[in-house]
Amino acid sequence: MRVAKIRSIINAKFRVVTTDSNHEQPISKNILNRKFEARSPNEKWVSDITYIRVGETWIYLCVILDLFNKEIVGWELSEILETTLVVSTFEKAVKLHKPKKGLIFHS
Numbered sequence: 001m002r003v004a005k006i007r008s009i010i011n012a013k014f015r016v017v018t019t020d021s022n023h024e025q026p027i028s029k030n031i032l033n034r035k036f037e038a039r040s041p042n043e044k045w046v047s048d049i050t051y052i053r054v055g056e057t058w059i060y061l062c063v064i065l066d067l068f069n070k071e072i073v074g075w076e077l078s079e080i081l082e083t084t085l086v087v088s089t090f091e092k093a094v095k096l097h098k099p100k101k102g103l104i105f106h107s
Contacts (some may be wrong), residue, residue: 031104032104038067038068039068041066041068041069042066042068043068044066045064045065045106046105047106048063049061049062049081049085059077059079060077061077062085075089
């Protein structure tokens with residue numbers, strides 16, 4: 001690199017924040033309480049959000065997993081990180097899998 005008179009460009013590290021715990025909204029009780037085993041399908045679902053770099057931008061991926069068989073029961077992509085991403089992913093998973101009353105959904 002010295003001979004060719006080229007050097008690397010170091011950019012500031014990009015940090016995405018996906019959790020905002022500083023809010024006035026009520027916090028639901030953690031009824032899952034790290035009990036990640038399920039006896040039947042559609043008993044316990046968990047979700048998470050991650051981000052993926054696409055070109056010069058970031059997109060957010062929300063995934064819902066059934067703890068019984070580790071099946072992905074719902075997923076959705078968004079360019080904006082808002083509560084509506086989780087809600088719409090959940091609504092699509094419910095419409096597709098039709099869980100009975102009593103489903104635990106941990107987000």
